[in-house]
Structures are given as structure tokens and as C-alpha cells.
Amino acid sequence: MEKILVLDFGGQYNQLIARRVREQHVYAEIRPYNKITAREIRDEGYKGVIFTGGPNSVYDEHSPHYDPAVLDAGIPILGICYGCQLMAWMGGGEICAANAISEYGKTAFTHRNSVLFEGVPEESVCWMSHTDYVKTVPAGFTVTASTASCPTAAMEDANRKLYAVQFHPEVTHTQYGREILKNFIYGVCGCKGDWHMDDFAQRSIAYYKKKIGDKKVVCALSGGVDSSVAAVLLHKAIGKNLTCIFVDHGLLRKNEGDFVEHTFTKTFDMHLIRVNAQERFLTRLKGVTDPETKRKIIGEEFIRVFEEEGRKIGKVPFLAQGTIYPDIIESGSDNADTIKSHHNVGGLPDVIDFDEIIEPLRNLFKDEVRAVGEALGIPKQLVWRQPFPGPGLAVRLIGEITEERVRTLQDADAIFREELEKAGCDKQASQYFAVLTDTLSVGVIGDARTYGHTVALRSVTTDDFMTAEWTRLPYDVLEKASSRITNEVKGVNRVVYDITSKPPATVEWE
Numbered sequence: 001m002e003k004i005l006v007l008d009f010g011g012q013y014n015q016l017i018a019r020r021v022r023e024q025h026v027y028a029e030i031r032p033y034n035k036i037t038a039r040e041i042r043d044e045g046y047k048g049v050i051f052t053g054g055p056n057s058v059y060d061e062h063s064p065h066y067d068p069a070v071l072d073a074g075i076p077i078l079g080i081c082y083g084c085q086l087m088a089w090m091g092g093g094e095i096c097a098a099n100a101i102s103e104y105g106k107t108a109f110t111h112r113n114s115v116l117f118e119g120v121p122e123e124s125v126c127w128m129s130h131t132d133y134v135k136t137v138p139a140g141f142t143v144t145a146s147t148a149s150c151p152t153a154a155m156e157d158a159n160r161k162l163y164a165v166q167f168h169p170e171v172t173h174t175q176y177g178r179e180i181l182k183n184f185i186y187g188v189c190g191c192k193g194d195w196h197m198d199d200f201a202q203r204s205i206a207y208y209k210k211k212i213g214d215k216k217v218v219c220a221l222s223g224g225v226d227s228s229v230a231a232v233l234l235h236k237a238i239g240k241n242l243t244c245i246f247v248d249h250g251l252l253r254k255n256e257g258d259f260v261e262h263t264f265t266k267t268f269d270m271h272l273i274r275v276n277a278q279e280r281f282l283t284r285l286k287g288v289t290d291p292e293t294k295r296k297i298i299g300e301e302f303i304r305v306f307e308e309e310g311r312k313i314g315k316v317p318f319l320a321q322g323t324i325y326p327d328i329i330e331s332g333s334d335n336a337d338t339i340k341s342h343h344n345v346g347g348l349p350d351v352i353d354f355d356e357i358i359e360p361l362r363n364l365f366k367d368e369v370r371a372v373g374e375a376l377g378i379p380k381q382l383v384w385r386q387p388f389p390g391p392g393l394a395v396r397l398i399g400e401i402t403e404e405r406v407r408t409l410q411d412a413d414a415i416f417r418e419e420l421e422k423a424g425c426d427k428q429a430s431q432y433f434a435v436l437t438d439t440l441s442v443g444v445i446g447d448a449r450t451y452g453h454t455v456a457l458r459s460v461t462t463d464d465f466m467t468a469e470w471t472r473l474p475y476d477v478l479e480k481a482s483s484r485i486t487n488e489v490k491g492v493n494r495v496v497y498d499i500t501s502k503p504p505a506t507v508e509w510e
């Protein structure tokens, strides 16, 4: 399989680069720059390497540097932003540092003849985010693009297949970013494009069939897209040796437990055990308000339930989970800060009864998981379901979790979703839900004063969930939802709409 290495120097768009490459049907993997040597890059057969951006200046003593030998390894390289400066610096060029120039945002650039810019108009818009820039390119390089204030917006040494851009082609604000990346992957690296999700599904089924043999697997099924796809994939590999355990922790959306049970037993004829464990979870969560503690408790309790159920089935060497690539990155890799402990990664206790965890989707992005789901024949309404966090409504209930508060949130959430879908807004909204805040406020009904709960409505539009825009929902949809919630849900007298994008906020409130 062809593969491109995204060599991570700590930039914020690193995952996006890998996704953009994979969109072009070439597998890309992200590796921290200090975990792979130039020699390994050559030996592991990468068709090309992309140096990512990063927050540093090449002149900082502690900034990430790399072995210059990689420039002569005969592998095509594309440097992006910091990666561009690093390439110039490694090759003996000159970087102009310290606020001499600062470009941020959409910027017009012009280019000269280069395979990298094939099909790109001579002048177009790119996304810039830098202070340092390449003042003098290294020997053998020529400048191939510039902006009004940046003399080296792109440079190359075509003989050595070394290319670099100061801007970010992976960001959608760069008008022809996709074309530029495609030109690198296909035009420079000579890839043919062999990364397709139906191949992935078939390859994985064959792989797990062989790996698991006739042993048993327990799959943690939440009914969300990721665990559903993982379960169906494994079901196709090992059939009835797969037992799905669906823990209804009582923190699911309204009627969701029944929906999940029906789908997997009736549509897929799987061996499914549903555990109704609300009481158990609520007992452990009693009095807990800290978001990370909630996540850890739920993650732990999940595993305990699985262990207990697993023991009932006999020896179960494998536990399967629907962990995906962003879960792993956002739970804290070498170069990324820990933002939240996703319950299926960070929340795992150290000691569990299973010998091995299987995560068939751990290298996939969300859109790839969906494509695998479609390739596996999972119904569209399940594959395209909006994501739902493992800890469920716990991270949408700010403050303490009680049965009554769960019910209040479920009711408000169901109304909001219903109204949004009825108006056809679910096409523009990638994820939408209600949050029960811990704010009480004064209201009035008839002539009487009320002192009730505040529900926040959240809807985001995104294709990767790493960044997200708040959805511009029509006022009348919001009004209808607000009016129905305050009328129909007992104890709620105020509804607000969350107009924060990610960053700076996250999608979930906790």
C-alpha cells in the first residue's frame, strides 16, 4: 500500500494534513518527528513526506529540528509553514526571524511555473499564519511563489523533489489547497491512489478472521457510529463468536436504548446483551460534578460491566472498541495537549480482565469510518447518525447527575432534535443537542414567578470535529424549540443558544 508520512513538528493542523492526503485516496500516517529517523523513513517505503507546521522558530535552541540527511534520501518532501522554514534552514538557506514580517489570514499569492501549482490560477488566495519567513533559499532551490509581503511563499528544488510552501494548503481557506496537495502526492510522489474504504473493510475482515480464529470477542457497543461500524466489521469476520455488550448507562438520548437493541438484533442478527445499568452508574456518579472525574468513572464502570458480562460468557480474550484516530490524538499524544479523556481511551483502568483490546478503526478519521460503514452495508440512517459521546448525557449535564435531571435533559434534547430535523436543518448541522446547565434563573408564567433551569442548545457544523462552526440555525427553528421546551419540559424556564465555535470552545460542554 502506498503511504505518505506526515512528520509532525507540533502544528495545529497536522491531522487535517493526513485527512486531506487520505481524501486523495493515499494512506497517510502521522509520526512525531523525534520518533522516526531519516533512515527509517527511507526503509519504510514512504512515497513522500510532509513536514508539518509548528509553533516554533528554527533558531530557537529547543525547536524541533531534523536530520538534514533526509533531504538527500531521494524521497519527495513537501514542507508546510514551519516545515518550509525548516527545509530552508536545513539546506543552508536564510530565515528572517523576529517580527520582521507577520502574515495571518487569507492572503493573495502568485506563483511561477511548478508542478505543485498545476491547474492553479496564477493568482489565488492562500491561508498564511507565520512570522518568520525564508529570506534566501538554499542552493539548488528556486522561489516559485510570493505574496505582497512574503518573498518566498513557495520554493522548490525539483531535481531533488523538495518542495515547500509557507502557507497552509490543508486549510479550506486556501482556495486551491486540495489541488496543491494532489499535485504533490500524484505529480511529485507518483502515487496512484490505492486507499479505498471498501478495500479497507475487506482487508480488515480478512485480518481479524485470521487473528481471532475461533476465539471469542466481546464488543463494547454504544450504538454510536464508531462502535456500530467496529461491531459489524467484526461480526462479518467472526460471526456468532462476537458478543456485543450494550451497556445502557441510563445516560442515553430519549428512547435510544430500545433503538439500539432493535437495530442490532433485528437488522444484523447479532448476539447482543443489553445491560440496564442506570442505577449502578447514577450511584457511582452521585455528587460528582467535575467533568474529568465523570468521564473516568463512566469509563471504569463500563469496563467493570463488561468484565462481569464477559465472565458470564466464559473466557473472552479480546475486547473490541470503536476508538478512532482523533480519540487517540485528542487524548494526548506526544505532541498534543490532553483536551479531554475520551472514555474509550484515557478512562481505561490499568488492570482489566481481557488479554487484548482490538480497535479496528483506530487509524481512521470519522468520515472514513462512515465510508467503511457504507461499504459494510450498514443502513445510511445509522452510518450518518450524529456522533454521541461515550459518557453520554453525563457531559451535557453540568453539575450533578440525578435521574430527574437526566429526564429533563432527555426531553429537552428530543424536542430540539425533532424541531431541527423537521425544518430540514440536519443537513447543515453535523451535531446538535441540548445541554442542561447548572444555572437557575427567574422567570414568569402567567402571574407567577418561577425559578427554573436553563437549557442551552448547541449545534455545530463541521466535517472533522476537530474544528467546528456553530450552526446558523434559522430563528424560527430556535424559537419553536425554545417555546416547546419551556412549555413541555417541567422545570425549564429559559433556553439559550450556544454561538461558540471550536476552538475556542469544544463541541461538548464537558
Ligand code: XMP
Pocket (backbone or CB within 6 Å): 340, 341, 342, 343, 344, 387, 388, 389, 390, 391, 431, 465, 466, 502, 505, 506, 507, 508, 509, 510
Ligand atoms: P469535543 O467536545 O472534544 O468533541 O469537541 C468532539 C467530538 O467528539 C465527541 N466526543 C466523544 N466521543 N467519547 C466519544 O466516543 C468521548 O468521551 C467523547 N467526548 C466527546 C463529541 O460528541 C464530538 O462529536
